[in-house]
Amino acid sequence: MFGQRFLVIYSGVLTAAFAVSMLAGFAKSPVATFDEINVHRINVREPDGTLRMVISDSAKFPGVIVKGKEQPKVDRPQARMIFFNDEGSENGGLIFGGKRDAHGDVVDSGGSLSFDRYNANQVVQLLGVDDKDNRMAGMAVSDSQENGSRHRRLWVGRSADGSALLSLMDGGGNKRIQMTVASDGAAEIDFLDANGKVIKAIRGDSASP
Structure with missing residues (x-):
């Protein structure tokens, strides 16, 4: 009987000592190392809980988040890495995607890196799209009003027909100057x-009114 009681007490002491050592180890070494992790979504938060970044597949990605409140979810089929400002509002991100639909057509294919103005929409976007609807790559710069509208002011890139383009717009988003170099050099x-009516065109060494 004494031997059994001793074993019970002894095992209890060992268990307690092991638990204390494990807790102490975690307190001293909060960083964990993994060789490989499979996840659907990662949320990065500040100590107060403010969301600062989401890395997610398309299925688990949330709707647009403004000051910590998620808006109704819309279809966003790409995998994404989205950043949030100090107030928990979405303010830019990186997305990639691409697939074939039931008809075999390539859809939602491309990537984008965007930067948003505070409390507004995108002001700079690098993007490349190559699917059944669009084929283009380039950079867009926009005027984005706080709690208001957005108008593109500059586009530089490649169009679907292979032309290199530089488009300059006015404050209302109306195209006013466009420089084009076609794939054949024209x-x-x-x-x-x-x-949007052309009032003057310069082609090569000749000019037309």
């Missing part, structure tokens, strides 16, 4: 009015 500069 170059052109167009000046446009607010309605």
Whole structure:
């Protein structure tokens, strides 16, 4: 009987000592190392719980989050890494995607790196799209008003037909100057009015009114 009681007490002491040593080890070494992790979503938060970054597959990605409150979820089929400001509002991110639909057409294919203005939409975006609907790559710069509208002011990149483009817009987003170099080398500069009508064109060494 004494031997059994001793074993019970002894095992209890060992268990307690092991638990204390494990807790002490975690307190001293909060960093864990893994060779490989499979996850659907990772949330990075500040000590007060403010969300600062989400890395997620398309299925687990949330709707747009503004000041910590998630808006109704919309279809965003790409995998994403989204950043949030100090107030927990989405303010830029990195996305990639691409697949074939039931008809065999490539859809939602491409990537984008965007930077948002505080409490507003994108002001700089690097993107590349190559699917059944769009084929383009380049950079867009926009005027984005706080709690308001956004108008693109500059686009530089490649169009679907292989032309290199530089488009300059006015404050209302209307294209006013477009420089184009086609894949065969033909170059052109167009000046446009607010309605998009070409009012002057320069092609090569010749000019037309």
